[in-house]
Amino acid sequence: MSEPLVFTFDVDGENFTSAGEASVAMKKNLRMLGISPEAIRRVAIAMYEGEINMVIHAGGGKATVTVSSDAVKIILEDKGPGIANVELAMKEGFSTAPENIRNLGFGAGMGLPNMKKNADEMTVESTLGVGTTITMTVNI
Amino acid sequence: MKISKVAEILNAEIRCCEDRKDDEVCSACGSDMMSDVLAFVKDQAVLLTGLVNPQVIRTAEMMDMRCIVFVRSKQPTQEMLDLATQCGIVVMTSKRRMYEACGMLYVAGLNNLREA
Numbered sequence: 001m002s003e004p005l006v007f008t009f010d011v012d013g014e015n016f017t018s019a020g021e022a023s024v025a026m027k028k029n030l031r032m033l034g035i036s037p038e039a040i041r042r043v044a045i046a047m048y049e050g051e052i053n054m055v056i057h058a059g060g061g062k063a064t065v066t067v068s069s070d071a072v073k074i075i076l077e078d079k080g081p082g083i084a085n086v087e088l089a090m091k092e093g094f095s096t097a098p099e100n101i102r103n104l105g106f107g108a109g110m111g112l113p114n115m116k117k118n119a120d121e122m123t124v125e126s127t128l129g130v131g132t133t134i135t136m137t138v139n140i
Numbered sequence: 141m142k143i144s145k146v147a148e149i150l151n152a153e154i155r156c157c158e159d160r161k162d163d164e165v166c167s168a169c170g171s172d173m174m175s176d177v178l179a180f181v182k183d184q185a186v187l188l189t190g191l192v193n194p195q196v197i198r199t200a201e202m203m204d205m206r207c208i209v210f211v212r213s214k215q216p217t218q219e220m221l222d223l224a225t226q227c228g229i230v231v232m233t234s235k236r237r238m239y240e241a242c243g244m245l246y247v248a249g250l251n252n253l254r255e256a
Contacts, residue, residue, distance in 0.1 A: 017219075020198035024227075027202070037204070044202045045178055052195075105191045105199075108175035117179075 004068040005033070011051055011076075013060025016104065022063050023048040033067060039140040043072050046118040046136050049111045050076040056101050057081070058132065071120075074136045082128040090116065090124075141165055141250050143207050143230050146186060149248050150241055152209060152234035156221045160230050165206055167252030170242040174199040184252065188241050190214050197223040197231075206230060211238045 007029060009022035027044045035043075047063065054061040058080025066073045083089045090112050097107025116122045119136035126132040144161040147154055154161060168186035171177050177187065177199050187200050188209045197220050200208050207230040210216055216224075216231055224231045234241055 017194050020195060020202075024198060024201060041202070041204060048198065048202045049178060104193050104195060105172060105174035105189075106195070108173055108179075110175045110179040114175075114179040 002069075004066050007065045007067070009063040009065075011054050011060045011063055011078075013055050013058065016055055016101075019052050019055040020048050023051050026063075026065050029065075030067070030072070035067075035072070035140050039072070039138055042118040043074065043138045046115045046122075046138065047074050047076075049115045049118075050074070050134055050136070052106055053111050054078045054080070056097055056107065061131075070139060072138045072140055074119075074134075074138075076134045076136075077131065078133075079131040082130055082132055083124065083126040084128060086124050086126055141245075141248070143186075145248075146207060146209065146245060146250070147232050149244050150209060150232070150234040150236050152232040152236075155216060155231045155233060156225045157228055157230040160206070160228060163206055163230070165250070168242070168245055168250050170211075170238050172238075177203065186245070186250070188238060188245075190238055192216060192220070194220050194223055196220070197227065197229065200224075200229055201227040207232070209234055209241060211236055211241045 012018050030040045058078035061078030064075045092113045093109040095107050095109035101107040120139045121137040123135045143163050165185035167184045169181050169184040170188040172191045185206045187205050190212045192214045210233045213235050
C-alpha cells in the first residue's frame, strides 16, 4: 500500500461489555489488508489490553490506528486520571483495578507489560488529572 | 483432535458453530483469568473456563482460538453465543469441573507439551 491507512475508534467507557469492539474491528481490517496472522495477533492483543485499560481506568477514550507498508501504529488517548507512577505500572502483577473488574477475569496487572511485550516500540505519556496517551508500533 | 471429540470426551453440549465441529485442535489451556490468557497463552486452540462474560469470547477471538468449553455447567448468555457465532468459535458447556476437564483432554492426547 502506498498511502498509510488511518482508522479511528471511540472507546465507550460506560460499558465493560462492549470493551474490545475496536480491537475486533481492527483485527478484521488487518485481515482484509492481508497482514500476517502473527502481526495481526500482536496488534490485536496490544490494542485489546489497551482498550480494556481505558474502560477500566479512564472512562473510555480514542484509538487511532495507522497502517503503513512496514508497521501498524496504535495511539490510545484518554482523559482519565493519569498514571501516578508509570514505572511501577509497567511491573507485572501491579494493578489498581477494582475488585469487580478482577471478578470479570481482568486486572491481574499484566496489561501494560503485555502491551509492551507484543509491541516493537511503546511509549507511555501520562499526566495526573489530564490523561494518558500510549503509542505502540508493531512492525509488519 | 477434532472439536467433536472434545465434546464427546467432556460429554459437553455444543451451543454454537456446530458446523465447525470437525475442525482439528491440538492444544488447550484452562483459566478463569483472561489477563493470564492474553499474557501467557500461545497457539492454544481450546479455552476451558468457568468465567462467564462477553470478554471471554473476545479474549478467545484475540488469541485466534477455535473453541471455548464452559466448565462446571456455566451457561453462556445469548449475547455471548451471538458474539462467538460472529467469530466462528465453537462454544460448548460441560458439567465437568476445570481440573477434571483439563485432565480428561490431556490424557486423551490434547497435551501441548512444551519446555517449562
